[in-house]
Amino acid sequence: MRRFLAISFIWLASIIPAAAQTYPRGPIKVLCSFAAGSGADVIVRFFANKLAEQSKATVIVENRVGAQGNIGTAAVAHARPDGQTILITANTVLAAAPHLFKDLGWDPRKDFAPVGMLARLSFVFAVDAKSSMKSMDDLVQELQKSGEKGFYGSTVNTGIVAAELFKAQKNLSTQRIPFKDVSDALGGLLQGEVTYIIYDTPWVLGNARAGKIRPLALTSKFRSSSFADVPTMAELGYKDYDLTPWWGVVAPAGTPEAIVKQLTAWFAQITAAPDTKAFLNKIAADPYPGTPDDMKAQLESDFKAWGDYVRLANIPVQ
Known part of the structure; x- marks a missing residue:
């Protein structure tokens, strides 16, 4: 029996991709594109702390501030695709920035691997x-x-x-x-x-x-x-007014699929946890879970919508 169990274990280990077996290989760096103490920072640090619990790894939050979130985003786009550097960010950076800036230095459709969706707010x-x-x-x-x-x-x-x-x-x-x-x-x-x-x-x-x-x-x-007493802009008669940001996780493009799947599984567990729901309720947000495919499809839709918003608002491209 022991020999059978040993052989079974070796066989199972052999079919698990090597990248997943060795991940993480060190501290995971989570970038936040906005200032410490901001609402974005509060959200990023909560999920980063939960990631540390799930992964049993050291997780470090680094604030890379500037250019409406583009500096931190660019840093992850150009990071080594090994899962050791990830970005917790809002769709409004990934979907809107390409319509607002001429030379971003990153492409939301090509430079990132979607990991999953987390929460939405106003x-x-x-x-x-x-x-x-x-x-x-x-x-x-x-x-x-x-x-x-x-x-x-x-x-x-x-x-x-x-x-x-x-x-x-x-x-x-x-x-x-x-x-x-x-x-x-x-x-x-x-x-x-x-x-x-x-x-x-x-x-x-x-x-x-x-x-x-x-x-x-x-x-x-x-x-x-x-x-409770604050109305929405749509309720006040502002036509087609709906700007509902949501938060998700991305890794650099080229990150091994096994590592992306591991990150997706960890964040799915975090998002479903009761204490996460309680935290989000406390900060006036709601859970908004989604798979990498869900996130990719939502970003495609948002990319188009934000192009329309920028044109409607007559915002000049910087």
Whole structure:
């Protein structure tokens, strides 16, 4: 019997790809394309910590900030395809950036291997909590009075496109101040440099509870239980307004299929776990699981949609 079991084990080991047997070979680096403390950073670090539990490996989060998420994304696109460097990112970087920048240095369709989808959330229009503005109508009136002296702040693709679509529907001439990161944008809002900002629900939720900002409207098509009294832009009559970012995982193109499958299995277990659902609920997000094939198909659809958004909002290519 022992001899039979030993032979069986050797046979099973022989049919498992060598890449999967030896993975990971060291610390796994997870890149976050946005600043520490941002809503993106909160999401990335949660899933990175869970990946460490699943893989029994050391997992390191590295923030590569700049160019609306493009610097960190490029770093993973050019990383060695061995599964030791991966990116947890939003579809709005992968799908939108090619329509916003001429020379990215990476191609979302060619330079990445989809691993899986994780979660979805919304972005939020918000003003200084001390301001007199209590609704989007109040914000519109304020911006109409300000004209070209009205300003908004956002450092990510979703926020910029959301603001420009809003401007287009209300014929506003508000301008964007290109802050380096979310903390600078918050400072600009509280100091009166901008009239409003647009950022993701995890970051807005914390600052709203701290009494710093007042949320006015959600960009997604669904309401959030964490913002029970905050309407969606579609509810307020903004036509075809649905910007619902989702988060997923990619590895560099050429990563062995066995390693991608292992990562997919780990993240699927993480996404299905009760504590993950509780965490996402806490930050006003929802689980949004999906296979590599699901992710590839969704990104193709989003790529087209974001091209339409950028054209509708008349955003110049940088």
